[in-house]
Amino acid sequence: MTAHEGSNQRQSRRQFARRALSGGVGATLAAAAGATGAVAQVGGPIRxxxxxxxxxxxxxxxxxxxxxxxxxxxxxxxxxxxxxxxxxxxxxxxxxxxxxxxxxxxxxxxxxxxxxxxxxxxxxxxxxxxxxxxxxxxxxxxxxxxxxxxxxxxxxxxxxxxxxxxxxxxxxxx
CATH class of the missing domain: 3.10.180.10 (2,3-Dihydroxybiphenyl 1,2-Dioxygenase, domain 1)
Known part of the structure; x- marks a missing residue:
């Protein structure tokens, strides 16, 4: 892995963490999957x-x-x-x-x-x-x-x- 690839992976993990903290699990998983539009309700079926x-x-x-x-x-x-x-x-x-x-x-x-x-x-x-x-x-x-x-x-x-x-x-x- 190059230094650039490692930097991109760290940046991607930080973005994922920020989305998780600001938008909840449903929004984060939807964004990670590339979903647009409606997002899973926070506090939904993940208990x-x-x-x-x-x-x-x-x-x-x-x-x-x-x-x-x-x-x-x-x-x-x-x-x-x-x-x-x-x-x-x-x-x-x-x-x-x-x-x-x-x-x-x-x-x-x-x-x-x-x-x-x-x-x-x-x-x-x-x-x-x-x-x-x-x-x-x-x-x-x-x-x-x-x-x-x-x-x-x-x-x-x-x-x-x-x-x-x-x-x-x-x-x-x-």
Whole structure:
């Protein structure tokens, strides 16, 4: 890839992100598909995430870490997953994503590539106790942040940590 092609890809991603923030998911997907005229209604049939997926480097350390944070962990031959509520994060084992045969993934995704924000239903003090108990080092926080609730206008208190693969994890208390 040339420097010019890389610059065009970054510019395209920034434009996509700006459309997503200003026009919502429906408008962004329609624009990305080249649609003109009527756009999907914001808040339409897309209700929530089902799961996200990332590759991982160190299976044992990652699964131990997420267990210590209180996630339910499931282990499969190629993919492990961590669950919370009705959500999950698929963690692709190194031998799976590095094999060259698994192509149903972001082509350039390599650890660390995740940035996740979790809603903590307890207090800020209880969050600190849980993070300390898991051996997680808070790299930033407590800090006030605008989260995804109430159409992206709700304010909460966040703490940021990193998992063993260096993915960024944010815990927000509303």
């Amino acid at each position: 929530s995430f089902d799961h996200v997926a990332i590759p991982m480097r160190n299976t044992d350390a990652m699964l131990s870490f997420y267990r210590a944070l209180g996630f339910t962990v499931m282990e499969g031959a190629n993919i492990c997953s961590v669950h919370f509520g009705d959500n999950k994060i698929n963690l692709h084992r190194p031998e799976f994503w590095q094999s060259g045969t698994f192509t149903l993934r972001a082509s350039a995704a390599e650890p660390p590539c995740g940035d996740f924000c979790f809603v903590w239903d307890g207090t800020v003090d209880a969050l600190k106790v849980m993070l300390d108990g898991a051996g997680a080092e808070v790299i930033i926080g407590p800090v006030e942040r605008t989260g995804g609730r109430d159409g992206g206008t709700a304010s909460g208190t966040s703490h940021y940590i990193r998992d063993p693969d260096d993915n960024l994890l944010e815990f927000i208390v509303y």
